[in-house]
Amino acid sequence: MKTQSAINTYVKEIGGWAASQLEACTRCGLCADACHFYQATGNPEYTPVWKTEPLRRAYEQRFTIAGRLKLAVGLDKPVTDEDLKHWSTIVYEACTLCNKCAMVCPMGIQLGPLIHDVRSGMAAAGVVPGDLVAATMKQKDVGSPLGVTDKTWAERMEWIGDEWEVKIPMDVQSADTLVVFTSIELMKFPDNIAAIAKIMDKAGEKWTTSSKGREVVNFGYFEADEELTKLFLSRVFDAAKELGVKRIMISECGHAYDAFRWTAANIMDMPKNVAITHIAQVMHDFWKAGRIRLKKGAYDDGTVTFHDSCKIQRRGGIIKEPREILKWLAPSSFKEMTPNKEQALCCGGGGGVISIQEADPLRFAVFGMKVDQMKEIGAKSVCMVCSNCRLQFTEGVAHFGSDVKVRGLSEMVSQALE
Amino acid sequence: MASFTLTPVDKGILRCRHTGPFTPEDVQSLAGFMRDYSGKLLIDLTGADAEECSRHIRQFRPMMPVAAIFGALLDPAILIIDKSYYANEVRLFPTEEEALAWLRNQ
Numbered sequence: 061m062k063t064q065s066a067i068n069t070y071v072k073e074i075g076g077w078a079a080s081q082l083e084a085c086t087r088c089g090l091c092a093d094a095c096h097f098y099q100a101t102g103n104p105e106y107t108p109v110w111k112t113e114p115l116r117r118a119y120e121q122r123f124t125i126a127g128r129l130k131l132a133v134g135l136d137k138p139v140t141d142e143d144l145k146h147w148s149t150i151v152y153e154a155c156t157l158c159n160k161c162a163m164v165c166p167m168g169i170q171l172g173p174l175i176h177d178v179r180s181g182m183a184a185a186g187v188v189p190g191d192l193v194a195a196t197m198k199q200k201d202v203g204s205p206l207g208v209t210d211k212t213w214a215e216r217m218e219w220i221g222d223e224w225e226v227k228i229p230m231d232v233q234s235a236d237t238l239v240v241f242t243s244i245e246l247m248k249f250p251d252n253i254a255a256i257a258k259i260m261d262k263a264g265e266k267w268t269t270s271s272k273g274r275e276v277v278n279f280g281y282f283e284a285d286e287e288l289t290k291l292f293l294s295r296v297f298d299a300a301k302e303l304g305v306k307r308i309m310i311s312e313c314g315h316a317y318d319a320f321r322w323t324a325a326n327i328m329d330m331p332k333n334v335a336i337t338h339i340a341q342v343m344h345d346f347w348k349a350g351r352i353r354l355k356k357g358a359y360d361d362g363t364v365t366f367h368d369s370c371k372i373q374r375r376g377g378i379i380k381e382p383r384e385i386l387k388w389l390a391p392s393s394f395k396e397m398t399p400n401k402e403q404a405l406c407c408g409g410g411g412g413v414i415s416i417q418e419a420d421p422l423r424f425a426v427f428g429m430k431v432d433q434m435k436e437i438g439a440k441s442v443c444m445v446c447s448n449c450r451l452q453f454t455e456g457v458a459h460f461g462s463d464v465k466v467r468g469l470s471e472m473v474s475q476a477l478e
Numbered sequence: 479m480a481s482f483t484l485t486p487v488d489k490g491i492l493r494c495r496h497t498g499p500f501t502p503e504d505v506q507s508l509a510g511f512m513r514d515y516s517g518k519l520l521i522d523l524t525g526a527d528a529e530e531c532s533r534h535i536r537q538f539r540p541m542m543p544v545a546a547i548f549g550a551l552l553d554p555a556i557l558i559i560d561k562s563y564y565a566n567e568v569r570l571f572p573t574e575e576e577a578l579a580w581l582r583n584q
Contacts, residue, residue, distance in 0.1 A: 191563065198560070207560025219537045223505040247540035248564050251509055415563045451564060458516030465514060 062141045066181035070118035073177045081174055082119050084167040085109060091161035091171055096406050097154040100425040106154045108161035108171040114139050114147050115178050148187040151178050153419035157315075158370035158406035179284035188283050191416045196279040199292060205279045205415070206243040213274050216246055217253075224254030227261060231303065232268035237342075238305040239267055240276040240296055242313045244447040248454075252447065255474035256311060259343060262477050263351040267309075273299025276316040277448075281323060282412030290328045293319060300334050307335040309342055312468050314371035314410060314446040321376065338372060340445040343473050344381035347388075358476035359390040362440030365397050366469075367430070367453065368404035369446035382445055382469055389476050397433040405429055409452025427456035434464050441465035443472055480504055490517040491581055496526040500534055512541045518581050519543050522574070523550035532556050542568050544584045546577035 074082075092098050092107035104110065117139050120127025130136035137143075159172030182188055188196075195205035202209050208216075214230075221228045229235065239260065245252045260267045273296035280288025300308050310317045320336045346352045366386055373379050379401050386394045399405060408426030413419050430453070434442060442464055444450055453466040481504040483495045492515070500508075519542065523531055528550040535547070536556040547557075548571045557568050567584065571577035 195562070198562075206562045206564060216537065219533075223500075223502045223537075225502050244564060247559075249513065250541070251506065251513065254506075417563065454513070454516075 062144055062185040062187060063139055066114065066144055066185040066187075067118050067122075067139065069181040069184040070115050070177070071122055073180060074115070074119050074123065078115070078174065078177060079119060079123065081169045082112070082116050084169055086167060088166065090164050090166060094161045094164040096158070096160070096408060096426045096429060097422060100429060101422070103154075105150055108155075108175065111147070111151050111155055112171065112174045112178055114143065114181060115174060118181075144182060144185050144187045147178065148182045148189065149418075151175055151182065152189050152192060153413060153416055154422055156370065156406050156408060156410035156413050158410060159374065160370070160403070160406065163374070163402060176284050180286065183283045183285040189416045189418065191418075192279065192283055192412050195412075195415050196283050196285070196288060199275065199277070199279045200288060203295070204243040204275050205277055206247055208243045208246060208275075210271065210274075213246065214271065216250070217269070220250045220253050221257075224251065224257075226254050226257040228253070228257050229268045231271055232266075234304045235266050235268035236306050237265055237267040237309050238273065238296075238300050238303060238307070239269055239309045239311060240273060240316075241269070241311045242277045242316065242447050243275060244277070244451055245311060248451060249447055249468065252312060252468045252470055255468070255470040256339060258474045258477065259346065259352060259470060263346040265346075268303060268305070270296075270299035270303060272302070273297070276310055276313050276320075278316060278319045279412065279415075281315060281319045282415075286327055289319065289323065293324050293328065296320070297324075297331050297334075301331045305334065307337055310336065310338045312339055312445050312447045312450070312470060314369040314448060317376055318371040338376065338378060338445070339470055340372060340378045340382050343470065344385060347385065352473075353478040354385070354388055354473065354476045355478050356388055357391055359441075359472060360393045362393060363395050363438050364390040364393050365395055365434060365437060365439045365442050366400075367397070367407060367442055367444040367449055368401055369444055369449050370404075370406050370410055372445055373404065374402050378445075382443075385469065385473060386443065389472060395437045395439070397437060397439075405433065407449045407452040407456070409448055414448060414452055423452065424456060424459050427452065428460065430456065431460045431462055434462070439464050441467055443467040443469050445469045480507070482508060484511070487520055487578070488582065491520055491578075492517060493520045493522055495522040495524075496531060499527075499530055505534065508538065509541060512538065512543065515543055517543065518584060519545040520574075520577055520581055521545055521547040523547060523552070526550050528552055539568060540565060542566060544568070544581070546571055546581045548572065548574050548577040
């Protein structure tokens with residue numbers, strides 16, 4: 061029964077695009093060496109091509125003569141309920157959908173989106189890890205995967221405004237920019253919210269938050285449940301329409317940027333004339349336009365490095381902007397980790413992995429490689445533009461006993477404002 | 479004078495002693511400390527105004543590392559937050575000895 065739900069979803073997902081991707085694979089195995097989970101563990105089941113196996117089987121056994129023959133004579137196996145459970149742990153706990161595998165594939169196969177399709181079958185079959193389901197249900201029921209209610213959100217925003225002495229506008233009609241934060245920032249990194257408020261204010265931006273569209277994270281997207289993905293996106297889009305804003309600015313969150321910037325346009329109607337942007341881009345634009353001034357060398361006191369977030373840098377291409385800012389703030393102390401930019405190593409916490417307790421050993425095994433990268437350049441601090449990465453780094457450096465300071469770029473920029 | 483002091487208690491455990499009303503600067507620096515600190519925290523509220531503490535402890539709760547609180551009569555409800563992957567265990571104890579004993583076992 062579970063299997064049939066998954067197969068139905070896979071069959072629905074397999075259009076010309078997915079078929080061409082699956083047919084193009086030559087099983088060369090190059091994607092394996094790009095996968096941080098495979099690199100960290102050596103487990104062959106974590107190779108990206110193996111993660112797409114349920115989708116491949118569904119495609120071949122349903123749509124190709126060779127696949128049907130192989131199945132008929134017992135050369136290939138049908139997907140079973142047990143297989144689904146097994147692959148569920150692989151695609152949810154050992155994959156962050158970072159899509160680095162696609163960067164090395166000589167055939168240009170987009171493995172990340174294919175693995176997302178595999179997840180969608182798991183979601184339809186109800187074989188998603190319990191922790192991820194619990195967070196998704198909280199987002200559905202109370203509006204936040206961390207269980208932040210409307211009341212808690214309003215109280216906490218008020219507390220941040222009072223204690224960090226910043227203005228956090230709420231539900232301002234006809235503001236230019238709707239800023240949507242993550243629950244992680246709200247609960248764990250409130251200084252990031254204060255920092256962004258300070259930057260927006262200094263730039264003279266007419267901005268607002270929304271009490272209705274208050275959560276930018278999308279656990280429906282992590283699960284790969286399209287209906288829930290749309291529901292969570294629509295809460296923010298509806299708020300943007302109601303407030304009449306010109307753009308939605310995603311705060312420090314990678315998957316949210318992906319969901320709003322690209323996924324939404326492929327699965328639903330988006331509000332017309334509302335741009336989607338990310339805080340890293342906006343800060344850079346403000347700085348280049350002279351709307352904010354930053355103290356040169358404000359962080360030139362120990363090696364600072366930058367962690368590229370998969371969805372913002374590799375996918376989103378916002379690569380030079382944070383670097384230009386960092387080279388201004390730390391002209392002699394900024395150093396790159398290797399590899400970096402499009403080829404950077406994922407932190408290991410994305411794609412919902414950080415929310416699944418059973419995946420902790422795996423995500424820390426992966427993070428060990430980031431620790432090595434930071435050690436190689438003698439990093440004293442590391443900064444990033446994704447709060448999910450930041451939480452993974454915060455927990456990761458603690459896990460490994462590293463004393464590298466973990467920072468959000470907005471926080472650094474706000475402290476360097478002149 | 480800051481409204482809190484930090485002193486080592488044991489390997490991996492710091493005592494955070496509340497010594498007076500919080501200013502915004504104190505709140506910001508305590509938030510910064512909690513963001514960077516990866517050890518355990520013994521929160522000593524001896525002599526503190528429980529009402530004044532409550533509001534801030536409630537707001538600091540999601541950011542806290544593993545922590546044991548003692549020294550003031552607080553409503554345990556202020557420590558309740560939704561169980562989630564980002565949150566650490568924080569408990570209230572009647573005495574320092576009990577708080578420290580629990581903390582050492584975490």
